[in-house]
Amino acid sequence: GAGVSQSPSNKVTEKGKDVELRCDPISGHTALYWYRQSLGQGLEFLIYFQGNSAPDKSGLPSDRFSAERTGGSVSTLTIQRTQQEDSAVYLCASSAHSGSSYNEQFFGPGTRLTVL
């Protein structure tokens, strides 16, 4: 009955390295979102998964960013060749489904990524 979980909670990496961030949504939630939150900025939409539909990747800032969702549950956000500007908190959220405009998104605690 836990909420959305994310791992790791903190990740420090060197510029140029690849990183993988994991999200475990609430069981039964079909919609999953990834956001990026930079210091002093609002949440920036990255990518959205809904069931078996093709993901909405319109928010990914570059082709270094990719995400997948296996079995309609766990999702992994991958950032290749990390840059210092990738440093931010990466938040994952899930909701029951996106058919209604009123579905609440439940957020995980985020992964704080620091690129040195």
Added chain:
Amino acid sequence: KNQVEQSPQSLIILEGKNCTLQCNYTVSPFSNLRWYKQDTGRGPVSLTIMTFSENTKSNGRYTATLDADTKQSSLHITASQLSDSASYICVPKGVGGGSQGNLIFGKGTKLSVKP
């Protein structure tokens, strides 16, 4: 372009005092607006959602107002507690707009409640 602006950017109040946070948005056509509370190091948590036809909605010591004509919303916190220290994020949502439905996150107001 859909935008949302929140004010003040930050606020410090004494425990027990009231405060009001403001949100102006340009999302159109408008569907609904949520206020989220984000504690430090945590993800945002929804406090309340308001639809086009609602003017006021309360959730405990939190009261949100909405004026869909002027595209303004406020969040009033009564008898503040130390645990109210957090960022409060206004999120208006448009009609349609694909999977994200024109979901726009404000930058938030950082509230600090001091003893």
